[in-house]
Amino acid sequence: MTRAQRSLYIWLGLAAVLIAFPLLAPVLPLQPTIGMDIPHRFAGPSAANWLGNDEYGRDVLSRIIWGARASLAVAFGSAFCAAVIGTILGLLGGYFRGITEVLAVRSTEIVICLPPLLLAMLVITILGAGVLTLTVALTILFVPNYTRVVYAATLQTGGLDFVKAQEAMGTHPLKILARTVLPNIVPPLLVQFSLTVASGILLESGLSFLGLGVVPPAPSWGLMIRAARAAMDQQPLLLLWPSLALAGTVLLLNVICDRLQDVLSPKTAARGGAAWLRRQIKRTPDAPAPEVPLLKIEDLSVGVALEQGSMGLTKGIAFEVKPGETMALVGESGSGKTLTGLAMTGLLPNALSVTGGHAWFRTEAGVVDLAALTEEEFGPLRGNDISMVFQDAAAALNPVHRIGDQLAEIIQCHRPMPKQQAEAEVVELLRKVGIPDPERRIRAYPFELSGGQRQRAMIAMAVANAPKLLIADEPTTALDPTIQAQILRLFAKLKEDNPGMGVIFVTHNLAVVKEIATHVSVMYAGQVVEQGTVEEVFADPRHPYTKALLASVPESDAERLESIPGTVPQPGAMPEGCRFAPRCGHAAAACAAPQPLLDTGEGRTTRCLRWADLWKDVA
């Protein structure tokens, strides 16, 4: 039993105990609820009358228990009748569609246009007050709720394969509805039922309070509160008891409804909200800052925090980017290239964090460790010294703000200036990234632009403050090939305009690497396996994975297109030694030990200990 289920059963048990009292009222040793006892009017709690006596000297406790019967009878009665009628209408409407749908579903929705209490009052005017009238009125009110829920669920279930299969086998529609569709819509029905019972109790007590519901002298919580209100300066306690009973019952029902929803649709999202909103402890650097030209990543690891400790996702990433260089991070999906980019800007998803290493970055104020900065310390750097281009521009742009405003925001945030001046700068930027008619486009919302234009706007945003380092996370992956080529040309042009800018280009596309990058880091299973200039690595790969990767690309010179056997190991199940060994044709006994990044000369590195015996003579 899960925690959510246990919690639900505890609350259901409590509800069952409480419901037992009114159900057993006729056999409980309760005092009469109707007779008068004038000498004991407004008497406080006593041994004989635990909750005291009311304005006619009647026992309050027994009136509360008997009063619950009226509330529960009306609420459960109407919720049940409405459930039966609403379910039938919803099933028929959702399954047969067409005219049945209009008659069964749409017509009931008109009832929703009337505020609930008013329809009940309309019915009461015609039929007169009383328990039966209330039940009828509330049933009419609740039917559309059930119809809607069941209709939506039926539409969903009706489209499922097993229902289609039964139809194909010629099963009678009513049989399908009863046997297949109905059991599948039970969960939303249960939630709706607990909601309507709570709402029924509220409406019954409200109408009784107005004197339009249960007819006195029969006891009802609403009537008791009505009477207590008239006498509240004499005995305020009389107001307390029925109010407590009423609010407590509704609260109990609401809690049960919440727990029911927890059980039926367990929340997968981690609790705790956004990590970046929490207060962060400033970390003191555990190493002196080295002199770096722009960026130097040392032994950077990213891990995910789990209940049973943390699990490493990337391990010992190391590379360097000098001003003007373009470093491509290349590898299969899941190799950790995007995480590395996000770790450098402190934008890792909630449960993920940097677990070790440094990312030294040169700012005007000196060298800082990007891996140890707090959210506040990142503020002046992000969008100014370091900026990012994300893969999915449609999601990365805010849908409710105009493009121009979103761009002006990043400019004004780092360089305060009047709105007009920022706007003029935005127009210039958009023109620079090749968006036609920028004066008008700044008024457009993201959804009004094409995919390519959105990505251009995203890039314009990233270069708005002439950053020293631009991190582009698969900026062309979501685009079609002709647009991809245009965007790559745009990157090349921006590089010409700002020659000192270092770029980290995350991609899985080797052809893109060849076109845009000066240097490349090949990543595999959370590690860098090979590094060097693009030219040399492509001409003379020194890691079996790089070699295999190059051979698997249609654009390569390999005679035959090869695929790499096996799959990338899962995080948490990484091999102790070389992570590529299980898929490598050259694996030897020594590969079972952890592999360091070896310097192979000419500024190149590889994580293959056999590189020398495998390829030295070839090179």
Place this chain on the structure above:
Amino acid sequence: MLRYVALRVLIALVLVWLVSTLVFLVLHLVPGDPAELLLSAGNTAPDPEAVAQLRSQMGLDRPVLAQYAAYIADLTHLDFGVSLRDQNPIAPELALRLPRTLELILAAAVIASLIGVPLGTLAAMRDGGWSEKLVSLLASAALSTPVFVVGTTLVLVFAQWLGWISAGGYVPLAEDPLRHLSLLAMPAVTIALPLTAVMIRMTRASVLEVLEKDHVRTARAKGLARGPIIRRHVVRNALVPVITVLGLEMGTLIGGTVLVEYVFNWPGLSGYLVRAVEARDYPEVVGIVLVISFLFVLLNLLIDITYAVLDPRVKLAK
């Protein structure tokens, strides 16, 4: 935008017509003779002469379709007929009382938004923390306590015990603005309470969802500070679904005014309605129910338009 608004207005008009028809039908769909039903109390049969008189007075002796045509025709002139009790026309009374109810609803909606949105945002930002637990607990409690219990308790505490405010009543704004506002305070707060709870819950859920969105990461990547990110890129986006819920809750809100006006003796539509139902004055009840329903449709129309202003994508959708 203009097309969108025109379409919404058209839909609202159709709804008004549908609701009017439904209200007309209720009387005729109930089994038994309407006039007899209206005059019967308990098990005693009504006086046949009175039944005949009521029938001709309400026009029930004419064919149903003719009654319907006359009813709709009258409605287009905003003619709601005359009261059965004193033969006074109903429309002027409605016109007098409608603004008072409207004032109550708007005051409650403003209070609920001003408290609910910030508290819900806070609860989402501190998800799992003690402040979130406290806010959620208060919201659950507020949602479970009926408005008439809250109202009566407020009267007991603030009027009877502390003597700070009068227990209820009404003074026109023009006559004494301060006293008007002090009398408005308790009923408005009472109606606002459950609505605030709904707003807190909705805002919390919505903000939590928006916080996970990519565009919030972009806002952080721009180097914006927490405040502007929360204001411009989280709450602004999170408001769209919250507004929808506000529309769905409008029915409960208007229902709440019936009870609250009664508790505080606020002379709006609802006190009038309770008296009309007690007296079983059908034309009066129909008039009030129609006006409140039209108000309901109108408020939903306003919400639809707000929705389009908040989320530009809505205008394109049908």
